[in-house]
Amino acid sequence: MTLPAIDTNYFTKFLVDLLNIASPTGFAEPAIAFVEKELSQYKQLSLSRTRKGALVAKWKVENDLPPVALTAHVDTLGAVVKEIKSNGRLKLSRIGGLQWPSVETEGVWVFTSKGEKIRGSVLIDTASGHVHGAEGTKTLRDDEHMEVRLDVRTTSEKETRALGINIGDCVAFDPRVEVTNDFIRSRFLDDKACVANLLAAIKSLAEAGLSPARTVYFHISNYEEVGHGAAAGIPAEVEEVICVDMAVVGKGQESDEFNVTLCTKDGGGPYHFGLNNKLRALAEKHNISFKTDVYVFYGSDGEAFWRAGGDVALALIGPGIDASHNYERAHMDGLNATTNWIMAYLLEE
Numbered sequence: 248m249t250l251p252a253i254d255t256n257y258f259t260k261f262l263v264d265l266l267n268i269a270s271p272t273g274f275a276e277p278a279i280a281f282v283e284k285e286l287s288q289y290k291q292l293s294l295s296r297t298r299k300g301a302l303v304a305k306w307k308v309e310n311d312l313p314p315v316a317l318t319a320h321v322d323t324l325g326a327v328v329k330e331i332k333s334n335g336r337l338k339l340s341r342i343g344g345l346q347w348p349s350v351e352t353e354g355v356w357v358f359t360s361k362g363e364k365i366r367g368s369v370l371i372d373t374a375s376g377h378v379h380g381a382e383g384t385k386t387l388r389d390d391e392h393m394e395v396r397l398d399v400r401t402t403s404e405k406e407t408r409a410l411g412i413n414i415g416d417c418v419a420f421d422p423r424v425e426v427t428n429d430f431i432r433s434r435f436l437d438d439k440a441c442v443a444n445l446l447a448a449i450k451s452l453a454e455a456g457l458s459p460a461r462t463v464y465f466h467i468s469n470y471e472e473v474g475h476g477a478a479a480g481i482p483a484e485v486e487e488v489i490c491v492d493m494a495v496v497g498k499g500q501e502s503d504e505f506n507v508t509l510c511t512k513d514g515g516g517p518y519h520f521g522l523n524n525k526l527r528a529l530a531e532k533h534n535i536s537f538k539t540d541v542y543v544f545y546g547s548d549g550e551a552f553w554r555a556g557g558d559v560a561l562a563l564i565g566p567g568i569d570a571s572h573n574y575e576r577a578h579m580d581g582l583n584a585t586t587n588w589i590m591a592y593l594l595e596e
């Protein structure tokens with residue numbers, strides 16, 4: 248059986264739209280709602296949310312085979328307001344493994360608890376070259392020295408508080424999405440690219456009149472970047488889980504932007520040998536170009552489910568993402584290979 252074609256225009260549009268929705272961990276609801284609305288057009292799916300706020304889409308098929316699940320996450324790195332400084336600027340506390348130098352001078356939105364959003368940017372506290380000279384290049388890019396300058400008139404803590412900003416408010420960094428020559432460059436391709444892979448696979452199957460070989464749960468996670476997203480929300484009847492998340496590209500890594508990767512071990516240990524081999528066989532059967540790799544500084548939502556007691560076979564696949572948790576980049580070849588592997592898996596008994 249040949250796999251149905253991927254609607255790459257749809258994939259790209261959906262992904263760009265999703266990337267442009269701010270969704271740091273803890274404030275990911277707008278991205279969950281966006282995916283929910285998109286999935287609501289498929290009558291094959293029944294949608295629900297967990298109490299924690301994850302989205303679960305069940306595609307039920309009539310047979311006795313044990314169900315499977317796929318998980319990907321919409322939450323991203325970000326920050327919250329840690330302190331309002333006496334000059335009215337904000338100190339931040341980072342969410343997840345955000346690297347300060349990668350967001351220096353980036354635009355931000357501060358989301359208040361009352362639903363207002365206020366514009367600003369991230370700078371070091373020695374930003375002006377005319378004031379600090381060479382000192383600025385030596386300043387450590389850390390929690391102490393990075394600050395948000397708000398694009399509103401304020402020079403005191405009192406004035407900033409009067410804008411409605413409070414300690415703990417969400418701060419989201421601009422994704423800066425660009426699509427050029429089949430490359431997609433943006434923050435937070437981890438893991439919105441893989442959510443788009445799931446959506447593209449569902450669309451291709453549905454439009455080809457196909458159904459998965461067994462009942463599938465699509466788990467859209469909202470707390471992955473802090474390590475416990477898929478700890479809840481995957482039903483106990485599920486036999487296999489495929490975690491779809493970015494592959495690590497760079498020095499010493501086998502992965503690249505033009506392939507999908509099967510990760511056999513990461514910082515949390517090895518994945519499931521039997522399920523890995525099932526995926527390898529499927530890739531060979533459908534001519535899907537893939538790499539195998541090992542990630543050192545990496546833990547997945549699938550492992551969060553394992554740690555929470557999930558008794559499943561677990562594998563991790565995903566497209567190569569260059570400069571991950573920094574200014575990321577992916578290529579359509581690796582992204583399409585990921586969608587194809589997902590479809591191959593869904594169609595296999």
Ligand SMILES: [Zn+2]
Nearest residue numbers: 437438492493
């Ligand atoms: Zn991820």
